[in-house]
Amino acid sequence: MSALWSVGAGLLLLLLWVRHRGLEAVLVHHRWVFVCFFLLPLSILFDIYYQLRAWAVWRLHSAPRQHAQRVRHIQEQVREWKKEGSKRYMCTGRPGWLTVSLRVGKYKKTHKNIMINLMDVLEVDSERQVVRVEPLVSMGQLTAHLNPMGWTIPVVPELDDLTVGGLIMGTGIESSSHIYGLFQHTCVAYELVLADGSLVRCSPTENSDLFYAVPWSCGTLGFLVAAEIKMIPAKKYVKIHYKPVRGLQKICEKFTEESKKKENSFVEGLMYSLDEAVIMTGVLTDEAEQSKINRIGNYYKPWFFKHVEKYLKADRTGVEYIPARHYYHRHTRSIFWELQDIIPFGNNPVFRYLFGWMVPPKISLLKLTQGEAIRKLYEQHHVVQDMLVPMKSLEKSIQTFHVDLNVYPIWLCPFILPNNPGMVHPKGNESELYVDIGAYGEPKSKQFEARASTRQMEKFVRSVHGFQMLYADCYMTREEFWDMFDGSLYHKLREQMNCKDAFPEVYDKICKAARH
Numbered sequence: 001m002s003a004l005w006s007v008g009a010g011l012l013l014l015l016l017w018v019r020h021r022g023l024e025a026v027l028v029h030h031r032w033v034f035v036c037f038f039l040l041p042l043s044i045l046f047d048i049y050y051q052l053r054a055w056a057v058w059r060l061h062s063a064p065r066q067h068a069q070r071v072r073h074i075q076e077q078v079r080e081w082k083k084e085g086s087k088r089y090m091c092t093g094r095p096g097w098l099t100v101s102l103r104v105g106k107y108k109k110t111h112k113n114i115m116i117n118l119m120d121v122l123e124v125d126s127e128r129q130v131v132r133v134e135p136l137v138s139m140g141q142l143t144a145h146l147n148p149m150g151w152t153i154p155v156v157p158e159l160d161d162l163t164v165g166g167l168i169m170g171t172g173i174e175s176s177s178h179i180y181g182l183f184q185h186t187c188v189a190y191e192l193v194l195a196d197g198s199l200v201r202c203s204p205t206e207n208s209d210l211f212y213a214v215p216w217s218c219g220t221l222g223f224l225v226a227a228e229i230k231m232i233p234a235k236k237y238v239k240i241h242y243k244p245v246r247g248l249q250k251i252c253e254k255f256t257e258e259s260k261k262k263e264n265s266f267v268e269g270l271m272y273s274l275d276e277a278v279i280m281t282g283v284l285t286d287e288a289e290q291s292k293i294n295r296i297g298n299y300y301k302p303w304f305f306k307h308v309e310k311y312l313k314a315d316r317t318g319v320e321y322i323p324a325r326h327y328y329h330r331h332t333r334s335i336f337w338e339l340q341d342i343i344p345f346g347n348n349p350v351f352r353y354l355f356g357w358m359v360p361p362k363i364s365l366l367k368l369t370q371g372e373a374i375r376k377l378y379e380q381h382h383v384v385q386d387m388l389v390p391m392k393s394l395e396k397s398i399q400t401f402h403v404d405l406n407v408y409p410i411w412l413c414p415f416i417l418p419n420n421p422g423m424v425h426p427k428g429n430e431s432e433l434y435v436d437i438g439a440y441g442e443p444k445s446k447q448f449e450a451r452a453s454t455r456q457m458e459k460f461v462r463s464v465h466g467f468q469m470l471y472a473d474c475y476m477t478r479e480e481f482w483d484m485f486d487g488s489l490y491h492k493l494r495e496q497m498n499c500k501d502a503f504p505e506v507y508d509k510i511c512k513a514a515r516h
Contacts, residue, residue, distance in 0.1 A: 172184075294307075
């Protein structure tokens with residue numbers, strides 16, 4: 001009883017303090033208070049609900065039976081929109097705050113919302129080595145479903161809450177992408193409801209133009225209702241090598257060298273300054289030295305990027321065996337390194353042992369509760385950008401990031417970009433090795449100004465035939481956007497499938513210069 005009185009008294013004092021300071025002041029300057037006391041418990045409840053739901057669906061085998069009915073409901077909504085006169089563009093009815101993207105899409109308020117409740121794993125075909133899923137299946141949900149069966153997917157983008165639909169309609173990458181390409185390149189078929197309400201399946205051999213046009217289209221060609229993704233055999237561990245490297249030229253040379261080696265299952269780099277980095281390579285294995293196993297995903301463990309930094313500070317190489325699922329989601333607990341700006345003491349051992357099991361807060365809940373003041377603060381003094389550039393331009397690109405942003409750590413992730421049709425492909429006629437340069441945090445560059453600095457970076461990326469991930473803030477004009485991306489197939493299909501009255505153009509949906 002005394003413990004309850006203490007908790008009650010503590011909450012009362014907290015509420016009085018919030019009332020004294022003002023809620024907005026607390027949310028802006030002491031956001032950790034709100035996150036720790038409200039969002040973390042709420043995030044746990046969210047996780048419990050979705051895990052119980054996924055377990056119930058699996059036990060009852062209800063997903064395949066209900067899928068066709070749910071798709072018909074989507075078709076009915078689209079046909080109803082046509083009967084009403086097709087007066088507004090359509091979009092998914094999923095609330096904007098539920099997406100992992102930090103961008104706030106205002107179009108949901110003006111467009112016709114089509115409700116899509118598709119969040120289940122439909123079929124695991126071991127013979128074809130393909131898993132068929134609905135678009136709202138998350139990476140955490142999918143790996144939890146497949147790993148006990150001895151399977152995984154070739155590209156598992158980092159964060160648990162990333163969905164299959166978002167990774168196809170946008171894009172996704174992982175440290176295995178130097179072998180398998182982007183997430184879209186591991187997909188073998190899509191099923192979509194089109195603007196006329198029809199259901200269509202597309203693959204490299206069936207409706208191939210649509211298959212190659214869907215990735216990066218951001219839901220502006222149709223509603224994704226299912227996807228088929230390649231599977232590969234899962235193994236128990238990732239044997240990971242840590243190698244500190246100093247000097248920008250040496251970092252780029254070493255990273256390029258390791259990225260070209262197909263015997264590396266995984267390649268990743270973390271840059272802690274312009275001339276300091278740790279290059280990591282990993283291989284999948286079922287055997288491990290017990291003394292070198294590091295279950296980095298356990299709640300009380302240090303955040304992964306902080307753990308990696310120890311090798312740099314000690315100036316030593318190292319070898320560890322990380323359980324495969326822990327490795328796939330190694331950046332989830334700290335949301336890469338974004339959580340250190342929200343909970344500054346989050347990596348403190350005391351916090352980790354007492355409250356680490358509640359981390360991370362849901363990105364969707366952070367968006368829902370951020371308020372206009374925090375949104376503007378983040379927009380002007382915070383950057384979240386992924387730029388995809390040819391590997392041959394890596395050194396010049398890092399120097400540009402340093403001048404325009406000066407934000408560290410920087411994430412380096414290599415990927416092979418095939419010469420397929422669609423919005424994103426190499427300049428030449430052959431596949432080319434690219435690298436994702438991820439910058440997340442508060443820029444230290446004195447001349448940083450959100451719009452001007454981002455436009456400067458966008459200009460550079462266009463000049464080296466690179467691409468900007470579309471989840472982030474984009475300031476390009478329409479002409480600049482279609483200079484970066486190849487819109488030939490996309491525009492051809494929008495014309496053929498009568499999408500122009502049904503869905504906005506991708507530029508109008510995601511670029512700041514077009515949104516109101």
